[in-house]
Amino acid sequence: MQRHFHEELQQVKDKTLRLGSLVESMVERAVTAMVDRDSNIAEETIRSDDKADALEIEIDDACLRLLALHQPTAIDLRFITTAMKISTDLERMADQAVNICQRAMELNAEPQLKPYIDLPIMSQLAQKMLRDSLDAFVEKDVPKARSVIAGDNKVDQLKRQIFRELLTFMMEDPRTIARAIGLLLVSRHLERIADHATNIAEMVVFLVEGRNIRHSSSPAI
């Protein structure tokens, strides 16, 4: 029974990392669809959202089985309920990647407003936060979780910088407004992906240290 427990727990970790990799690649491909102005990539990425939904359910089912059959307590119990919360965060990050794909297809249908420099950087930061938050989770690594939480500031700075630049475009030429808002929304989707990674990292600290370090997400524009 005990050996089964650890094998099944390992499966939950593996599946969580697998869903994380899928979501990370969806985010990367969504931004590539925009940067390379290739709407086929966007359509393909949207289709892979079903896989993310299915993996979330697999993780939840594995966790429910662990809870029902092995009645874990203490840290194992909290690890499993945290995995169930994280699976939801991951699935919603996949939804945000889908939203970026939809913005990309709209943007690709219009002349390009400007070269996309900051949005890919923001995406890379968010992807790294996602990867590190899940590593922190499976390894119960609090310092790594804290570094993810600290990284959220950089994402917020980039978001504000992007906002100011887009505002300048819109002020100077009202014909750019619709496209600028499309780019603004992409930056907000990436921000939400980084927020989810931060939420995961906060749950890891809470899991290991039992302390709630959550602060209200309160981004200035």
Added chain:
Amino acid sequence: MQRHFHEELQQVKDKTLRLGSLVESMVERAVTAMVDRDSNIAEETIRSDDKADALEIEIDDACLRLLALHQPTAIDLRFITTAMKISTDLERMADQAVNICQRAMELNAEPQLKPYIDLPIMSQLAQKMLRDSLDAFVEKDVPKARSVIAGDNKVDQLKRQIFRELLTFMMEDPRTIARAIGLLLVSRHLERIADHATNIAEMVVFLVEGRNIRHSSSPAI
């Protein structure tokens, strides 16, 4: 033991409804702070976010205790793990109310762009979705959950209508752009609150029927 179990399960339901009421009143007051141009209300509402954080932790602790001490199975087990997921959704809705308060304070510092008609309607719809989704949860009421999911369309329609109207303002007078984007972001925060209510309703259907009806959130602008 069995009587204790049902008492403690009832406490989880009561606390979930209590957190739901708090979040609903935070959303209402955030929009009032904007409509009445009263930044004191916004500041007060931001302060009550701590209560939402504390209640989320109380719910999770109560659920962990139930899982550890009573080892529930089948529907009781899934009800408790769903309550833990819902507590996270509610806390994030409170964060969205805080974001609306921040937009309200920025907007209140400028001349009012236009009378706010559609945003309060959108807020009332989102608040009702929140209330109904939690009633559906504690009563395991699938038809009510489905009505919440159907209601999300109206919120999306309003969001698109608000977007088109704001676009007209921005096109006609670039001096309105910053304020129009503030209002656009408020509509997005309200949309996310409605999305969380939809997520809760989808979890209720899954809880009772064991069927995954989740669709990727894919809002057109």
